[in-house]
Each structure stands twice: as structure tokens, then as C-alpha cells.
Amino acid sequence: MPLYPRLHTQLTEQEMIDGFGGYDHRLRIADGAWFDTENLSSDLAPMLSVRRPRGNTHLRAGALLEKDALAYVSEDGTLYYNFLPTAVTGLSAAPKQIVGMGAYLVIFPDKVYFNTADQSDWGSLEAHFAPQSASYELCRFDGTALRADYIQPLEPDGPQNAQYWIDTSGERNVLRQWSEAQGDWVAVETAYVRIGFETRGIVPKLFSAGDGVSVSGSSLGEVNGEKLLAAVGGGEGESDWVIVTALPAHLPDEPDTVLRIDRSTPxxxxxxxxxxxxxxxxxxxxxxxxxxxxxxxxxxxxxxxxxxxxxxxxxxxxxxxxxxxxxxxxxxxxxxxxxxxxxxxxxxxxxxxxxxxxxxxxCRGVQKGSEKSLRVVNETLYYKSRSDVCAYQGGFPVGVSAALGAPSYHGAVAGEARGKYYLSMLDEDETPSLFVYDIAKGLWLREDALRVTDFARVDDELYAIAGGELITLFGSLPVAGSTREETVPWQAVSGLLCYRWPENKRVSRYNIRLSLAQGAAMEVYVQYDSDGVWRSAGGVTAAKAMTDACLFPVRPHRCDHLQLKLEGLGEVRIFSIARILEVGSDYR
The missing domain is CATH 2.20.25 (N-terminal domain of TfIIb)
Incomplete structure (x- = not known):
């Protein structure tokens, strides 16, 4: 009987990765996750896609705040609202905190306010007034003069109805009024002093009734200190005046020349x-x-x-x-x-x-220098602590940044838009990274090395200051002269992929299923056994937009482990990566 050669059939298996898990910078990561990413987006997840092109207004800005329109401070210290300059100029170069309260913007540390509904209403939170002359008289709450009939420690004899007595017998003077009906001296709860000035119309522009002020320099000790202005008056036809609570026993014969009134802000x-x-x-x-x-x-x-x-x-x-x-x-x-x-x-x-x-x-609080990382996204507060990024809902914070891996970050600045948390941070080497956390999908992505110093969302656009310029992360062009990125470079680096598997299995190839827009391109590189060398495995360029997905094969060399790097330019959608395993026989 003749002998025939024995043929061994090569058995194969296929493992499909059709859901991508975002950025995961740990040493061992799950299939579908990427050890490093650049300019990718979770918008089409589980497909892998490229982020939107950004816009650049080419405007120089130093601080942002979102309201009905965007507010920002330019490099020359001018406040802009809705991209138009306001009357607020000369702001300091110090880092700003801009807070909205109703229609108002309040700017610290400059202590300036601006009314966005009435742009003629703006000014300083503080007020300071040092008149050249100040005179005093006792008065009632309405400002009418009050004359003390008696100023003494002992009760007067034979008073007439409604006469006033300043009782100086105690540590504090007390104003009393004789009541004929009660036959007794009745204490007047509050006594007032009217302070008059030679100016006309200045004081009402600085102060209002009810202001809490500090009075100093008065020759009357009872007038000095923390006071509430009971009333303020004056104008073109009347000298300025204020009324404060005080009860001096004697008034000075000459006007004061060193009086000072201050309304300060901490x-x-x-x-x-x-x-x-x-x-x-x-x-x-x-x-x-x-x-x-x-x-x-x-x-x-x-x-x-x-x-x-x-x-x-x-x-x-x-x-x-x-x-x-x-x-x-x-x-x-x-x-x-x-x-x-x-x-x-x-x-x-x-x-x-x-x-x-x-x-x-x-518990874990906010890391020093990361105060701008505080953002509320979908009713949950996110912030950068010293050790991680935390989600806080009123109880104890929970870490959500394990995927960022071992590097330590600081100087976090955050923004929020479209259900995502944007976080720009510096690592130990002061190298910046812009991360994006998709709250609903639980995915992190690293976009690029953009260093952002402030974020503000207006409607569905997220504005940012990067390199001193005002940019838009979703590509809107809000002012004339704005430009948009033409194409976006992108990159995805896999984790360590094993070459050999149990039962003598080995990887024969990877099949990448993708679609490219017109003019877009993708290159594939492979690194073997962590040798630091990326070797080209080919690429593809779309002369026209692909209507159907194409299959790009990658055949790795024999090795212990490998990494894949996909990089390209322009719009791409990666649907899946299939791993083809060859199964060895008993004969091998």
C-alpha cells in the first residue's frame, strides 16, 4: 500500500474587539482600552473616532465667566461682555475670580462690579470718603435736629413734657425723654448724630442708607468704629450728610478735618x-x-x-x-x-x-492649586484631589480616575460641556495634558498637550484660554477673524498584547476594520518586546470618502509581546479590531 504525505491543517480562531474602552494608562489594561490616546473622542463610542476641530478667535484673554453671553478680561485689563468692550478698564494683571450674581459680574481681587443688563451701572464694591471738614449735631432718625435740655449724671428736677436728658451716669450715655403721662424719664432706644460735609452730591454716589461702614478720625469717640448709615443725603442744592447711631455728651466747637468713612470688602x-x-x-x-x-x-x-x-x-x-x-x-x-x-x-x-x-x-478635598477643577456635571461635583479625580454627591468623595495611571498631576483646570468633564493638568515634569471624562459612558480620553488656564461654557460651546488666546473646543467661530483647524492629527497606542497564548496559540494577524473621510489617512506601527522601536506595518489613505468599511491587516513577527500604534490625520472611524489566532497541533 503506497504511503502518502501527511498534511496538517492550520486551525484558527478569531477574537473580536468591537467596543473601545478609552484611555487606560495602567500597566495591564483590558482589551479595547488604549494606553495612550491623542485627539480621539467618545462621541461615537463604542466606535473610535476623532474629536471635533477647534476654533481660535485669536483674541487675548486672561479670565472667563459664563453667563447669558461670554465675559472675559483682556490682557490690557478691559472687561469684555459678548465680545464687546465695556466701561470697566484698568483691571490688574493678578489672577481673577469672576463671579455672577443676578445680572451682575463681580471681579476679585479688583473688587469691581458690572451690570450686564444696564452697562452704565458699574463701579467699585468699596467706598472711601475723607472730607476736609465735618460737623456734628444730634438728630432724630429722620434727620431733624434734636436738642438735649439736660446733660448730667443726676436726674433733672422739674422737667417739661418731651424734654430730652442725656444721662451720663453709666459707662455709656443714655438718651431719655420726659413723659408727662407716665411721670417718668423714658429711655430712647437709639440716638443719632448727623455728620455734615461741605461737599455736594459726592456722598450719595458713594454710600447708601444701610451700608455698614467704618468711621475713624472723629474727635467724638462715640462716632468712631463700625457703624450703620441710618440715612444719606445731599445733592447740588444741599450739602452732603450722613446719619449714624451715637450719643456724645458734648459736640466739638470746631469741625473735624481728619474724619474718614470707609465701606470695605474683605x-x-x-x-x-x-x-x-x-x-x-x-x-x-x-x-x-x-x-x-x-x-x-x-x-x-x-x-x-x-x-x-x-x-x-x-x-x-x-x-x-x-x-x-x-x-x-x-x-x-x-x-x-x-x-x-x-x-x-x-x-x-x-x-x-x-x-x-x-x-x-x-475626607479628600481639593488639591492646592487646583481650585479651578471644581465643576458640576449632571448634578455631580468633580474636582482634583491630591491623589485622584473625585466625584462628590454630598457624602464622601469617590475616585474616578484610576485609568489615568501612576503619574501624579497638579494645577488642574476644568470645564464641562455636553455631559463631559474637561480637565487640563500638569504632570511631575510640568508637561500638560488635556483629559476628557465622558460621564455617561465612564470613559477617559487624553486629547493632547493643551494647557488651559480657564474654561467657560456658553450654550453648547466650551470656551478656553490656552497660551493666552481664546479658543473654542467645538469649533464655533464667534467673531470675525476666527479660524478653525482644517484637519486633526490623532493617535492611539495599545497596551501590551501577548503574542503566545495557552495551548500553543499565537497571533497570526490583526484585522482593523475602519472607515476614512476623503483625504484622511492612517498609519499602523508595531513595537516588539518593549524595545522602544516603532516599525511601520503599512497605512491607508482615502482618495475619496469611504461608503463602506475597509479591512486593514497587520501581520506581527514572532515575539513575546507587542504594542500597536495607530496614528493618522483627518476623520476616521474604527469599528473593530479582530485578533486571528493560529492553533498549533500536537506535532507543531
Whole structure:
């Protein structure tokens, strides 16, 4: 019987990866994840696609805020609103915090406000007045003069009805009025002093009734100190005046020449708006040089008044905090002013009666220098802590950035748009990276090395300041002269892929199924055994837009492990990557 040669059939298996898991910078990652990415998007996930081209307004800007329109501060210190210059100019070059309160923009540390609904309404939060001359007289609440009939420590004899007596027998003077009906001296709850000036129309432009001010330099000790202005008056036909609460026993014969009235605003480390108030925090030395560690707010609806204490629920408020360490951020979260240190979260319980309280949670807070990472996306607050990126919903924060791997990041600046969290950070070598976290899909992607210093979303466009220029991440062209990227370079690097598998299986090839737009191109590179050399495995360029997907094969060499790198230019959609395994026989 003749002998025939034995033929061994090569058995094959196919494993399909048709869902891509985004960026994962850990040493061992799942199939479908990418160790590094550049300019890819999760918009079409589970397909792999390229991000939108960005726009560039070529405008120079230093700080942003989103309202009905975009507000930004230009490099020359001018405030722009809806891309038009406003009357607010000469702002400092210091880093800005711009806060919206109603129709107003409030800018720190310059302490300037601007009304977006009435652009003629703008000015300083603070007011300072040092007149050349100031005279005094006792008065009633309405400003009419009041004459004291008696000024003495002992009760007067034989008073007439409605006469006034300044009782100087105690530590503080008391104003009393004789009541014929009661046959007794009745204490007048509040006594007032009217301070008159030689100016006309200046004081009403600086101050308003109810302002909390500091008065200094008066020869009357009772007038100096923290005061509430009971009334303010003056104009073209009348000399200026203010009324404060005080009861001096004797008035000076000559006008004062060194009186000073100040309405000041604190220097907040961080500030936010919540429930029609501005809330701030301060750690370090206060205005009087004493150490402070406190949270404070302005009067209800009045960002000019931070020292208005009348015993009302609408007053300003200050609360001391016992936890140590500098403040690292502030945000309005779910209607509560929320303040951060690196290892604490303090939330203010806002009371309608004005009895606000401060709670404390010992947990991961905001990393120092990453205060701009605080963003609310789909009702969840995200921020950069010292160790990771956290999601916070009012309890304890939860880390969501394990996929970013081992590198340590700092200087985080974040924006939010279309359900995504955009995060620009610096690594240990000060190299920037722009990451994007798709909240709904739970995917991270690294876009590129764009260093952003501020974000602001207006409608569905996300604005950013990068390199001092105002850009749009979704490609809109809001002003004349704006340009858009023509093509976007992209890249995806796989994790370590094993070449040999159990039961003598090995990879014979990878089949990449993709579609390219007209003029787009893709190149494939392979690195073997972590030798640091990327070897070309071919490429494809689309002369015209592909109506059907094409299959691009990659045949790797024999090795222990390998990595794939896909890079290209222009719009691409990668549907799947199939791994073809050859199964060895008993004879091998």
C-alpha cells in the first residue's frame, strides 16, 4: 500500500474587539482600552473616532465667566461682555475670580462690579470718603435736629413734657425723654448724630442708607468704629450728610478735618455665589493683622456690604472654622456654599433666619492649586484631589480616575460641556495634558498637550484660554477673524498584547476594520518586546470618502509581546479590531 504525505491543517480562531474602552494608562489594561490616546473622542463610542476641530478667535484673554453671553478680561485689563468692550478698564494683571450674581459680574481681587443688563451701572464694591471738614449735631432718625435740655449724671428736677436728658451716669450715655403721662424719664432706644460735609452730591454716589461702614478720625469717640448709615443725603442744592447711631455728651466747637468713612470688602481666598449672596473664605491674616480662619458672606442681595450687622436675617455673616490648613476652593453645590481644604469639606447650612451653620467632613478635598477643577456635571461635583479625580454627591468623595495611571498631576483646570468633564493638568515634569471624562459612558480620553488656564461654557460651546488666546473646543467661530483647524492629527497606542497564548496559540494577524473621510489617512506601527522601536506595518489613505468599511491587516513577527500604534490625520472611524489566532497541533 503506497504511503502518502501527511498534511496538517492550520486551525484558527478569531477574537473580536468591537467596543473601545478609552484611555487606560495602567500597566495591564483590558482589551479595547488604549494606553495612550491623542485627539480621539467618545462621541461615537463604542466606535473610535476623532474629536471635533477647534476654533481660535485669536483674541487675548486672561479670565472667563459664563453667563447669558461670554465675559472675559483682556490682557490690557478691559472687561469684555459678548465680545464687546465695556466701561470697566484698568483691571490688574493678578489672577481673577469672576463671579455672577443676578445680572451682575463681580471681579476679585479688583473688587469691581458690572451690570450686564444696564452697562452704565458699574463701579467699585468699596467706598472711601475723607472730607476736609465735618460737623456734628444730634438728630432724630429722620434727620431733624434734636436738642438735649439736660446733660448730667443726676436726674433733672422739674422737667417739661418731651424734654430730652442725656444721662451720663453709666459707662455709656443714655438718651431719655420726659413723659408727662407716665411721670417718668423714658429711655430712647437709639440716638443719632448727623455728620455734615461741605461737599455736594459726592456722598450719595458713594454710600447708601444701610451700608455698614467704618468711621475713624472723629474727635467724638462715640462716632468712631463700625457703624450703620441710618440715612444719606445731599445733592447740588444741599450739602452732603450722613446719619449714624451715637450719643456724645458734648459736640466739638470746631469741625473735624481728619474724619474718614470707609465701606470695605474683605480679601477672599475663594468666592462663590449662593442664594443671592456672595460667600468667601479667608485663611491667614485679616484686615486688622490678626490671624483668621473663617467663612463669610455679604448681605442678602447686596454684594457691596460685608459688615452690615443689624440683627436681621438679611445681614452679612461671619463664621470661624477650627480645621487647620489653607482653603483650596469654593463652589455652590446643590444650593449650599461648599468650601474645601486639602483634607476637609466644609458646607454651610444656609438658614432663612440668618443662623447659618458650618459642617465638616474629613475626607479628600481639593488639591492646592487646583481650585479651578471644581465643576458640576449632571448634578455631580468633580474636582482634583491630591491623589485622584473625585466625584462628590454630598457624602464622601469617590475616585474616578484610576485609568489615568501612576503619574501624579497638579494645577488642574476644568470645564464641562455636553455631559463631559474637561480637565487640563500638569504632570511631575510640568508637561500638560488635556483629559476628557465622558460621564455617561465612564470613559477617559487624553486629547493632547493643551494647557488651559480657564474654561467657560456658553450654550453648547466650551470656551478656553490656552497660551493666552481664546479658543473654542467645538469649533464655533464667534467673531470675525476666527479660524478653525482644517484637519486633526490623532493617535492611539495599545497596551501590551501577548503574542503566545495557552495551548500553543499565537497571533497570526490583526484585522482593523475602519472607515476614512476623503483625504484622511492612517498609519499602523508595531513595537516588539518593549524595545522602544516603532516599525511601520503599512497605512491607508482615502482618495475619496469611504461608503463602506475597509479591512486593514497587520501581520506581527514572532515575539513575546507587542504594542500597536495607530496614528493618522483627518476623520476616521474604527469599528473593530479582530485578533486571528493560529492553533498549533500536537506535532507543531
Amino acid at each position: 480679601e477672599p481666598d475663594f468666592v462663590c455665589e449662593c442664594r443671592n449672596r456672595l460667600w468667601g473664605c479667608r485663611y491667614g491674616l485679616g484686615e486688622d493683622g490678626r490671624p483668621v480662619n473663617e467663612i463669610f458672606c455679604c448681605a442678602l442681595g447686596d454684594f457691596k456690604n460685608w459688615r452690615q450687622f443689624r440683627g436681621l436675617a438679611t445681614d452679612s455673616w461671619v463664621g470661624s472654622v477650627g480645621s487647620d490648613g489653607q482653603w483650596t476652593g469654593a463652589v455652590n453645590y446643590l444650593g449650599s456654599p461648599t468650601f474645601f481644604k486639602e483634607n476637609r469639606i466644609h458646607r454651610v447650612g444656609v438658614s432663612p433666619e440668618g443662623a447659618h451653620t458650618i459642617s465638616e467632613t474629613v
